[in-house]
Amino acid sequence: MIFIIDDDRIMAECIARSCKGGTRIFSNAIDAMNAIDDELPELIFLDILLDGPDGFTFLEELNSYSDTVKIPIVVVTSLNIKPQTLINYGVRRILDKTTMTPDDIRKEVLNVQK
Amino acid sequence: MESEVNSILVAAHELKAPLALLRQLTLSLEDADEENCLKIRSQMVDISDRAIRQVNDLTKIAHLEDGLFAMEPVAIRSVCDDVVRELEHLFRFNHRNLQTTYTNRSRLVFANRELLYSIIYNFCINAMHYSDTETLSELRVKDYYDKVRITVRDFGPALPVDVWRSIKKGWVSKPVSITMRPGSSGLGLYIASKFSQYMDANVGAIRHRDGTSFFVDFKISKQASLF
Numbered sequence: 001m002i003f004i005i006d007d008d009r010i011m012a013e014c015i016a017r018s019c020k021g022g023t024r025i026f027s028n029a030i031d032a033m034n035a036i037d038d039e040l041p042e043l044i045f046l047d048i049l050l051d052g053p054d055g056f057t058f059l060e061e062l063n064s065y066s067d068t069v070k071i072p073i074v075v076v077t078s079l080n081i082k083p084q085t086l087i088n089y090g091v092r093r094i095l096d097k098t099t100m101t102p103d104d105i106r107k108e109v110l111n112v113q114k
Numbered sequence: 115m116e117s118e119v120n121s122i123l124v125a126a127h128e129l130k131a132p133l134a135l136l137r138q139l140t141l142s143l144e145d146a147d148e149e150n151c152l153k154i155r156s157q158m159v160d161i162s163d164r165a166i167r168q169v170n171d172l173t174k175i176a177h178l179e180d181g182l183f184a185m186e187p188v189a190i191r192s193v194c195d196d197v198v199r200e201l202e203h204l205f206r207f208n209h210r211n212l213q214t215t216y217t218n219r220s221r222l223v224f225a226n227r228e229l230l231y232s233i234i235y236n237f238c239i240n241a242m243h244y245s246d247t248e249t250l251s252e253l254r255v256k257d258y259y260d261k262v263r264i265t266v267r268d269f270g271p272a273l274p275v276d277v278w279r280s281i282k283k284g285w286v287s288k289p290v291s292i293t294m295r296p297g298s299s300g301l302g303l304y305i306a307s308k309f310s311q312y313m314d315a316n317v318g319a320i321r322h323r324d325g326t327s328f329f330v331d332f333k334i335s336k337q338a339s340l341f
Contacts, residue, residue, distance in 0.1 A: 007243075008131075008135070009208055010135055010139070010157050010161070011134075011135055011138060014135075014138040014139060014141075014142050017142050017145065017146070017150070018142065018145075027246070027247060028246075051244060051270055078127075078130060078131065078134055097134045097138070098130060098133070098134045098137065100138075101141055102141055102142060102144070102145065
């Protein structure tokens with residue numbers, strides 16, 4: 001299962017359509033964290049600016065547990081974030097919402113499914 | 115000069131969001147089946163409408179000084195009803211509900227219909243964006259001393275104290291980036307503040323534990339109420 005965390009429902013649906021597989025959409029980090037307690041996703045697409053706790057808080061939380069720290073994360077944002085900022089969080093890639101394509105999403109999904 | 119540049123940057127960032135969405139939707143049309151195509155087209159129209167409205171509102175701000183917006187007695191419930199009608203589809207699509215409660219006896223306020231419509235529209239869009247799925251947003255109209263108060267209540271994250279203080283003072287003087295409330299609320303509040311100021315109305319916000327109420331107070335049109 002692939003988790004998509006984005007408070008913009010339409011953007012989340014676009015990512016889900018590109019994944020072409022089982023996805024769950026969450027509009028905030030708290031709901032996603034609760035769901036992770038029941039099921040470890042194989043990949044997470046994470047937006048940074050979220051309602052309530054932001055993407056960085058979510059990443060900190062994932063890094064606090066030995067099982068969740070291994071989940072591959074792809075950050076999807078329109079913020080100009082330097083990769084070095086997220087390197088310690090185990091983020092695989094940063095996708096820019098303004099330039100990414102459905103192929104970029106599919107490539108990340110295929111990578112984890114290999 | 116620096117604050118002007120910051121204002122432009124905030125406005126540009128907020129207007130970038132709908133463009134990025136339209137781009138993604140266009141790209142996803144390639145793989146979509148017929149049913150999804152219709153849904154995507156409808157989403158594209160909604161997003162474009164909202165973005166165009168926001169740009170139009172920004173343009174109107176530039177024309178406020180020219181006094182191009184005539185003030186007249188305006189039937190407040192009718193404006194609210196029109197906004198609700200326009201946003202009904204959008205709220206339903208986003209799994210949100212917008213409920214209206216009218217308890218005002220005074221029907222007419224002294225305002226410009228177009229600007230009043232924009233204020234209520236911006237508040238409602240903001241409430242939709244910051245409310246949780248399946249929750250209610252409330253549009254309330256009630257008498258408040260010699261004024262009529264229009265309130266839009268959402269059930270989302272609390273407003274940061276610094277933004278709340280600046281609203282409490284009367285208006286937001288420049289578009290502000292609201293980190294706890296990403297999206298369009300900074301620009302929307304700025305637009306609402308400018309329009310309210312022009313119409314001699316007061317815009318404000320009340321912080322709740324589980325959300326925020328944005329309100330605007332309009333003077334009751336005493337002259338028109340004689341009819």
